[in-house]
Amino acid sequence: MKRLLDVQNLNISFSGYGRTQQVLHDISFCVNEGEQVSLIGETGSGKSVTAKAILGTLPANATIDSGSIGFEGMDLFNLSKPDRERLKGTAFSIIMQDPLSSFNPVFRIGTHLDDVMRHADRRQGIPDSAKGRKSRIFETLRKVQLSDPERIFNAWPFELSGGMRQRVLIALALLHQPQLLIADEPGTALDVTTQYEILRLIKSLVVEDGLSLLMITHNLGVVRQTADRVLVMQHGHMVEQGPLQRVFSAPESDYTKSLMAAVPPLYGPNVTNQPVSDKAPIITLTDVQKIYKKRGLFTQGEGHLAVDGINITVNEGEIFGLAGESGSGKTTVARMIMDLLEPTSGTVTVSGTPSENALRLSQIVYQNPGTSLNPKRSVQQILDVPLKHMGYDKPKRRARMEELLTLVRLPVNFLSKYPHELSGGQKQRVAIARALAAEPKIIVLDEPTSALDVSVQRTVMDLLLELRDSLGLTYVIISHDLSLMRNFCSRIAIMFKSRIVEAGTPEEVFRTAKHPYTRALISAIPVISDAEEAQKPTVTDEERSQFLVANTGS
Amino acid sequence: MSQSTPKELTAAYMSWYRFSRNHAAVIGAVIVISVLVMTALAPWITPFPDHIGSVVDFRNRHAAPDAQNWFGTDKAGRDVFTRTIFGFRVSLMLVVGVLGISVPVGAVLGMSAGYFGGWTERIITGLTNVMLAIPPLVMALAIGNVLEPNLTNAMIAITLLWWTWHARLVYRITVSIASEDYIEAARLAGASHMHILFREILPNCVAVISVKTTLDAAFVILFGATLSFLGFGVKPPTPDLGSMVADGRQFLPEKWWEVLAPGFAIFYATLGFNLLGDGLRDMFDVED
Numbered sequence: 124m125k126r127l128l129d130v131q132n133l134n135i136s137f138s139g140y141g142r143t144q145q146v147l148h149d150i151s152f153c154v155n156e157g158e159q160v161s162l163i164g165e166t167g168s169g170k171s172v173t174a175k176a177i178l179g180t181l182p183a184n185a186t187i188d189s190g191s192i193g194f195e196g197m198d199l200f201n202l203s204k205p206d207r208e209r210l211k212g213t214a215f216s217i218i219m220q221d222p223l224s225s226f227n228p229v230f231r232i233g234t235h236l237d238d239v240m241r242h243a244d245r246r247q248g249i250p251d252s253a254k255g256r257k258s259r260i261f262e263t264l265r266k267v268q269l270s271d272p273e274r275i276f277n278a279w280p281f282e283l284s285g286g287m288r289q290r291v292l293i294a295l296a297l298l299h300q301p302q303l304l305i306a307d308e309p310g311t312a313l314d315v316t317t318q319y320e321i322l323r324l325i326k327s328l329v330v331e332d333g334l335s336l337l338m339i340t341h342n343l344g345v346v347r348q349t350a351d352r353v354l355v356m357q358h359g360h361m362v363e364q365g366p367l368q369r370v371f372s373a374p375e376s377d378y379t380k381s382l383m384a385a386v387p388p389l390y391g392p393n394v395t396n397q398p399v400s401d402k403a404p405i406i407t408l409t410d411v412q413k414i415y416k417k418r419g420l421f422t423q424g425e426g427h428l429a430v431d432g433i434n435i436t437v438n439e440g441e442i443f444g445l446a447g448e449s450g451s452g453k454t455t456v457a458r459m460i461m462d463l464l465e466p467t468s469g470t471v472t473v474s475g476t477p478s479e480n481a482l483r484l485s486q487i488v489y490q491n492p493g494t495s496l497n498p499k500r501s502v503q504q505i506l507d508v509p510l511k512h513m514g515y516d517k518p519k520r521r522a523r524m525e526e527l528l529t530l531v532r533l534p535v536n537f538l539s540k541y542p543h544e545l546s547g548g549q550k551q552r553v554a555i556a557r558a559l560a561a562e563p564k565i566i567v568l569d570e571p572t573s574a575l576d577v578s579v580q581r582t583v584m585d586l587l588l589e590l591r592d593s594l595g596l597t598y599v600i601i602s603h604d605l606s607l608m609r610n611f612c613s614r615i616a617i618m619f620k621s622r623i624v625e626a627g628t629p630e631e632v633f634r635t636a637k638h639p640y641t642r643a644l645i646s647a648i649p650v651i652s653d654a655e656e657a658q659k660p661t662v663t664d665e666e667r668s669q670f671l672v673a674n675t676g677s
Numbered sequence: 678m679s680q681s682t683p684k685e686l687t688a689a690y691m692s693w694y695r696f697s698r699n700h701a702a703v704i705g706a707v708i709v710i711s712v713l714v715m716t717a718l719a720p721w722i723t724p725f726p727d728h729i730g731s732v733v734d735f736r737n738r739h740a741a742p743d744a745q746n747w748f749g750t751d752k753a754g755r756d757v758f759t760r761t762i763f764g765f766r767v768s769l770m771l772v773v774g775v776l777g778i779s780v781p782v783g784a785v786l787g788m789s790a791g792y793f794g795g796w797t798e799r800i801i802t803g804l805t806n807v808m809l810a811i812p813p814l815v816m817a818l819a820i821g822n823v824l825e826p827n828l829t830n831a832m833i834a835i836t837l838l839w840w841t842w843h844a845r846l847v848y849r850i851t852v853s854i855a856s857e858d859y860i861e862a863a864r865l866a867g868a869s870h871m872h873i874l875f876r877e878i879l880p881n882c883v884a885v886i887s888v889k890t891t892l893d894a895a896f897v898i899l900f901g902a903t904l905s906f907l908g909f910g911v912k913p914p915t916p917d918l919g920s921m922v923a924d925g926r927q928f929l930p931e932k933w934w935e936v937l938a939p940g941f942a943i944f945y946a947t948l949g950f951n952l953l954g955d956g957l958r959d960m961f962d963v964e965d
Contacts, residue, residue, distance in 0.1 A: 140690070140691055140694045141694060461865075463861075482865075482866070482867040483865065486865060486866075487861075487862070487865060489858040489862070491858070494857055494858045494859065495857075495858035495859050495862055497857075497859040497863075497877050497880075497881070499880035499881055499883075500876070500877070500880070504876075508863055508866045508867070508868045508872065509866035509867060511867075512866060512867030512868070513867075541688070543688070554862075557862065560866070561865070561866050561867070
């Protein structure tokens with residue numbers, strides 16, 4: 124096999140604020156022609172910097188200290204600037220990560236595509252008319268399974284769903300038939316079923332056209348689906364590389380082992396079944412319906428049906444999971460449980476007596492700890508708010524703060540820190556401590572780990588389980604991550620288009636899912652072993668198209 | 678390569694680093710500090726502190742700059758250098774008076790409109806828009822004519838209009854902050870509206886407010902000079918940059934120093950505040 128990309132001893136450092144920090148240490152790897160390679164690493168491991176070095180889009184404060192990147196025998200760092208530019212989009216191109224922010228909202232989709240094509244044509248000296256370019260663009264759009272290229276071409280970015288936009292981004296990368304496709308976490312911003320479709324598409328494109336693929340991801344399940352060979356990075360070092368089978372069945376480095384262990388299993392002996400609680404119900408929703416009314420002069424009475432016919436009973440001490448994709452109504456249900464929203468019809472009963480002085484029975488832990496902690500307030504100030512309301516005097520508040528930080532396994536000196544000094548996992552612990560400070564009986568967890576790395580996710584979930592046992596809490600968790608819920612929840616309900624389509628213990632749901640949407644959802648979860656893959660429920664293409672077309676929108 | 682020492686980067690250090698990289702900003706800070714120091718020490722550093730009063734020295738009138746009178750003397754024989762330094766006092770008093778009232782008022786109104794919404798929002802934004810439609814100079818001249826043309830009234834006139842800019846700015850920031858999760862989290866934890874406005878939202882507006890206020894200081898100095906040039910400033914013989922330019926104007930071009938010194942002083946202070954404001958903007962990473 125011919126070597127296409129050859130990275131040798133690459134050292135890159137960033138400078139800022141008068142000091143330099145090395146971010147890549149002696150990175151060496153190669154990608155052969157037609158090979159699919161996955162680069163795995165968590166936040167800050169240097170995987171995106173590696174991709175940028177290959178593409179030649181490093182930021183201005185980055186310095187290449189030593190090493191080389193070879194492409195088809197050319198040394199990229201020795202090429203002249205126009206030669207280097209000419210490679211972009213033709214020798215290699217990148218599939219952007221975020222389909223929502225990668226388009227300029229004031230230009231039509233076609234303009235984005237045509238601009239890229241026109242400039243690449245000019246660099247390569249290909250003469251083509253606007254009409255010729257359009258037909259080539261249409262051809263590429265059909266390749267990414269957008270069946271109506273005319274409509275896509277003339278659409279505005281906001282008119283397309285996330286999945287369709289991700290497809291257009293793939294088309295952008297494919298316009299000039301590159302030899303190497305670099306995909307930076309494709310589809311991670313999308314729902315799991317959409318992500319699944321996108322990965323299938325990328326894989327089929329790569330196989331059909333014999334392209335090489337460098338997939339950058341933190342999701343090991345995605346890696347198993349798309350890679351021949353795996354590279355694992357940690358803190359700017361390459362800690363392991365080898366064929367997929369070998370790395371997944373017998374990982375050598377401790378880091379790879381810990382990554383594998385942190386992935387929540389769907390099936391098999393390692394799955395945890397949370398015991399079902401038989402205590403009295405604490406939350407009861409009966410025939411709940413919520414319609415968001417449009418406020419306007421001429422639209423009186425019209426509205427958007429967010430949730431419909433919801434019946435849920437959550438017993439005290441239970442971990443109840445509400446799963447669904449974006450727009451399914453799960454957040455609306457959670458907000459009604461929190462008493463932040465009134466149902467349009469039906470009843471929401473939250474029984475139980477609040478602790479003395481507590482403002483309310485329930486508290487919430489938000490999805491993104493980056494936005495749920497005020498950047499201008501220290502941990503001490505953040506925790507002070509609920510404690511003050513509990514009516515504690517100053518020394519009592521201080522003692523309670525230290526107690527809370529110890530509960531969430533943070534050192535007491537973190538009290539003086541500000542959110543930007545904390546890592547994602549530490550921030551989420553502070554958010555949990557804030558929720559606990561108000562002494563709730565119920566905590567609503569809104570995608571509590573989706574903004575965190577896998578290994579951090581695991582420790583946060585373990586902490587939450589411990590807290591439930593020691594403090595006697597009830598959790599309602601809303602998430603789209605079924606693999607997490609499988610191991611964490613005592614009962615789950617699946618929501619689809621405003622309704623609950625399936626409910627039961629995770630074990631029942633995963634073994635004998637009745638509704639085709641549930642089966643499609645489960646089968647779309649990327650897993651890390653063939654044994655688990657084999658136990659997933661099967662979905663016929665007919666069922667998939669019935670329930671997923673509306674989402675992926677192709 | 679030089680391996681960096683893993684010393685902690687504090688927020689203050691990073692801000693100072695960004696600020697000090699901007700050389701123009703450092704110059705601005707030096708200018709502003711020099712103006713403040715000169716103003717504070719005016720009676721001790723100026724050669725003829727008594728020349729701010731109604732001193733008349735006809736033997737020395739219209740004297741060209743020399744070793745004794747660095748910027749020459751004016752039509753009454755008073756030292757222009759002394760009067761220019763003291764003239765800063767009036768300008769700075771105007772800055773403190775106008776911004777000291779209009780910035781807090783604007784910030785509180787803007788925050789309330791953005792946070793409470795509903796009728797509070799409608800009334801405050803409506804009022805802001807109406808006030809923004811009035812040209813400040815016309816307002817100042819009108820008030821000066823109806824009441825008495827003096828510094829206090831000029832200050833009132835400018836203050837009446839100036840808060841609108843801050844209200845609008847803070848309103849826009851508050852609207853985006855109000856929907857953040859941490860505001861809802863604070864409410865769920867039992868925080869009062871006062872706490873949310875002043876402890877949660879305000880700290881997030883401080884950067885933008887201080888940049889705007891610094892840039893405003895330059896405007897207010899210019900505006901005050903314009904008003905006193907037109908005769909709506911302080912009463913003579915108190916030295917004031919705008920009226921000094923107006924007085925010296927009739928002796929141009931022969932007695933150029935009488936206009937140039939106060940004119941340059943206005944330019945100097947305005948430039949200083951503008952450069953400093955730009956530097957603060959870099960430091961806080963504020964997008965305009």
